[in-house]
Amino acid sequence: MEFHLLGPLTVIDDGVPVPLGGVIKRGALAHLLIHANCVVPTSGLLTALWPGDTPLTARKMLQNAVRDLRRVLSSDPARHRGSGGRAALVTEAPGYRLRVDPETIDLFRFRQAVERGHADVAAGSYESAAGVLREALGLWRGVALADLVEDGLVWPEPTAWENTRLDALEALFEAELACGRHQAVLGELHAVAAAEPTRERLSCQMMLALYRCGRQTDALAAYRRIRVELVERYGLEPTREMQKLERQILEHAPELDPPSRPALINVATLPRTDTVRGTPPPGRAGLTAVRGRTPRPHRLNDFTVERKRITLVWVRHTLEGQGHDALSVQDGLREAEKAVREEAERFGGTMAHAVGPLFSTLFGHPETGENDAARAVRAAFAVRDRLTAGSTGPAPVAPATRAGLHVAVATGDAYLLFRHGDADAAPRVTGEVADRCFRLLALAPQGQVRVCEVTRRASEPDIAYRVGPEPPDGWEAVRIRRQRHDGADADASAAGPWSSRLRNTPDSPPTPPANGPGPTLPQVPA
Structure with missing residues (x-):
């Protein structure tokens, strides 16, 4: 028995x-x-x-x-007679x-x-x-x-047994990472860490697994998300161990390498060509090896690398209110990912990453266009309106799962990493523009769309921004602007009633109201 x-x-x-x-x-x-x-x-x-x-x-x-x-x-004691x-x-x-x-x-x-x-x-x-x-x-x-x-x-x-189970999971992930199986456990590790956001050892293990899988940007995003939650909810900074791990990831510290890591390539030394897929230009050595390992001129581990100008949109989604159970949080994240993906595709963008409550979209891939920055900002407005209270989009979220949104947009040169044999998957993005977008996201007030200076200059014919010197936390995008036939600007708010007009095709700006400009965006205090 x-x-x-x-x-x-x-x-x-x-x-x-x-x-x-x-x-x-x-x-x-x-x-x-x-x-x-x-x-x-x-x-x-x-x-x-x-x-x-x-x-x-x-x-x-x-x-x-x-x-x-x-x-x-x-x-039935006869059946067990003689057994102790x-x-x-x-x-x-x-x-x-x-x-x-x-x-x-x-x-x-x-x-x-x-x-x-x-x-x-x-x-x-x-x-x-x-x-x-x-x-x-x-x-x-x-x-x-x-x-x-x-x-x-x-x-x-x-409750004590559950804590023992979580301790066992942490020990298991430590063992698996020590055996070099970071890719095999990443999905399981991410699910457990998302369900237990206050267990920082799990979060550190997830960051390490992401880094070892070539996802440095996602690892840093996870750190920033955890730090924001700890500060906002408990008034605490991450532990020294987690802060040290973030610095090591930024520095590509050798001690983070897996037990049997393939040859690493320093992305910063890639030749400035549009695409690194064939023979390097004459006189260039191609890719440069790191720490004395043998260079491989056309492959970055299992990736092909392309350097181009893109615009990134990062969204941080937080459920409003108290008392959300695990199921409602999961449903809210699923709704948020769907909204970000659909709005990005509607404006000609591509979903790049979805890590917990953080989502990113990419504009300028596979083809770069002059209006990438403007379309990215319009998509950011549409995502914000769809996921926050008062959405008038085609699929507004339920009141129980309405969210607080922080949105950042950055434009610049980046390296796109394409996994070999997976041509349909979205590329991974690395480079200074990704870090710049993260910094903006960490500083963006809730409900606002913040953009870098490069994005502002590229999109200003279509987007109106708050007047003033460039703030350290980026420019606040406030309106979608449409040029009238007489050459004057017709401004329309990106919030409220204008949300429904954002749902037109990206390359065909909607017609402003017949009675003139739309309402201005309500001011969100910084």
Whole structure:
């Protein structure tokens, strides 16, 4: 007979689930299993089963549950005659003791395996640790004692088990990263880190995995997102370890390299050609090796590199209000990603990255156009209006998931990395323009669209900006501008009623209202 606590309470007898009956019987068995082979006072059982007021008939109901449990545990004794592994529920003052082989309880096996895994990690036996910890985590079948939680029996012990599970996950990811399997665990690591944003060790592991996968920009974006959340919610800066990791990522520190990393290429030394796909120009050595490794002139690990002028739009999405559960957060992020993708494509852009609540779009790929910056800013307005309260877009979000938006736009030369054999995938972007866009995003006030000086100059014929010297946090885009036939400017707000007009095709500006300019954008305090 086996007992499963790491999920809905289940008893398995010779491979067959055993019916346990009502919540009193299942709760009593679970509490006795938690304290297996120890005497549990009757008063303790009564408090566990009736956390509020204990009914007058509680002791009688408990006695009936104990009698039924004894019948379950001793069912078909002839089949088990001579085996010493049978559980027994005995009366022992001042309550009851469940005598059971600990090996038959999944919680005990989980704890034992986790201890072995931690010991292997400490000893540097990472392959062994990864196998042991995966086996331990495989014992979980969902939320511990999920059926009892649904019935209102919420005890402190399952919370401690969940913390042990998260510790085991962190140890597992440490082992997998030490074995060089950063690509294999990135998806799982990202999901766990997103669900547990306050566990900074998980966040550091995700940043390291992203960096080792060639996604330095995404790793830095993850750091900035975590820092903003810590500062805004708790008034705390990231730990010294996380700040050190950010500096190491920025510096391409050698200690971040995986155990068996392929030859690295210094992107900053790429030749200034439109495309690095064929033979390098005469007199140029092509790509330059880093740290003395053998150079490969046309490949950056598994990528082909193209240098061109692009415009980036970064969006940071935060759900407004309190009390969001995991499902509503997931739905909100899914809605946000869909909105960013659709609006970018409608204005001729490409979805580049989606990492948690951070999304980026790319304009100027595959073809560079003179109006890339203007289309990027118009797309930024459309995304903001669609995801914030008062959206009039084709798919406004539900009130429960309306979001606070921070938006930044930057234009400049960048390196686009294309993975070989995956021509349809969006390129990865690196270079100074990506870092500049991140800095703007970190400083952008909620609800505003902030752009760099290059974007402002390129888009000013189409976009109106707040007048004044260039602020350190970029220019605030306030209106979409349309040139009238008489040469005068007709301004229209990018907020409110103008949102519906933004939904025209990117290359055909909408017609302004017949009675003149549209309403001005409400001012958002910096």
